[in-house]
Amino acid sequence: MLAMPEKKPFSAYALAFFVISTLLFGxxxxxxxxxxxxxxxxxxxxxxxxxxxxIVWTILYIAMGVAAYFVWQTDxxxxxPAIRLYYVQLAVNALWSLFFFxxxxxLFAFFWILLLIGLIVATWQRFRRLSTIAGWLLVPYLxxxxxxxxxxxxxxxxxx
Numbered sequence: 001m002l003a004m005p006e007k008k009p010f011s012a013y014a015l016a017f018f019v020i021s022t023l024l025f026g027x028x029x030x031x032x033x034x035x036x037x038x039x040x041x042x043x044x045x046x047x048x049x050x051x052x053x054x055i056v057w058t059i060l061y062i063a064m065g066v067a068a069y070f071v072w073q074t075d076x077x078x079x080x081p082a083i084r085l086y087y088v089q090l091a092v093n094a095l096w097s098l099f100f101f102x103x104x105x106x107l108f109a110f111f112w113i114l115l116l117i118g119l120i121v122a123t124w125q126r127f128r129r130l131s132t133i134a135g136w137l138l139v140p141y142l143x144x145x146x147x148x149x150x151x152x153x154x155x156x157x158x159x160x
Contacts, residue, residue, distance in 0.1 A: 008073045018072065019065030025090040026061045030054075033097025037104075044154025046147075060141045064090075067127055067137035074130045082126035089119035093145075106156035113149045120145055 038050070068086050071079050093116055100109035120142045128135025 008075070011073070014072055015066070015069045018068040019062055021087075022061045022065035022068065022090065023058070025094050026057055029094040029097040032094065033101040038101060041155055042158040044151055044158055047151055047154070056144060060144060063137045064141055067131075067134040070131040070134040070137070071127050076130050078126065079130055082123070082130060085119070085123050085126060089116060089123050092116045092119055100152060100155075106152065106159070110149065110152045110156055113145065113152055117142070117145050117149060 064086075068083060071082050071086075092112070096109055096112050096116060099105045099112055120138065124135055124138045124142060127138055
């Protein structure tokens with residue numbers, strides 16, 4: 001008979017670490033991004049009001065941090081590479097704001113966000129193998145970034 005792996009006890013410290021570190025990447029993104037004259041740009045169809053972005057991103061970052069916590073709580077040796085990839089894609093995410101807002105490299109930012117989406121998919125694949133819940137928690141993030149890619153390309157095309 002196969003023995004079931006023991007479940008790790010809940011760790012408030014680990015959960016706080018992953019949620020706070022993820023939120024800090026969001027803060028870094030906001031700090032290095034600036035606004036870049038965003039208000040003066042012609043918006044593509046379906047562009048939400050600007051006030052919605054920090055609300056959505058905060059919710060997404062919290063969900064992502066919880067997902068990373070669930071992966072960390074597994075005893076699988078693949079959790080370490082999965083967490084490393086998670087932080088790499090967070091760094092790529094943070095840099096997108098620099099390219100799009102501060103540097104006004106909108107076309108470059110579009111290709112950068114495609115790289116980010118690829119990294120999110122790779123992270124999602126690893127996370128869902130380790131924790132079904134973690135995989136599901138990344139789905140809204142992936143969908144939002146696909147929508148953000150549409151917006152990015154729209155802003156580029158309408159304001160080139």
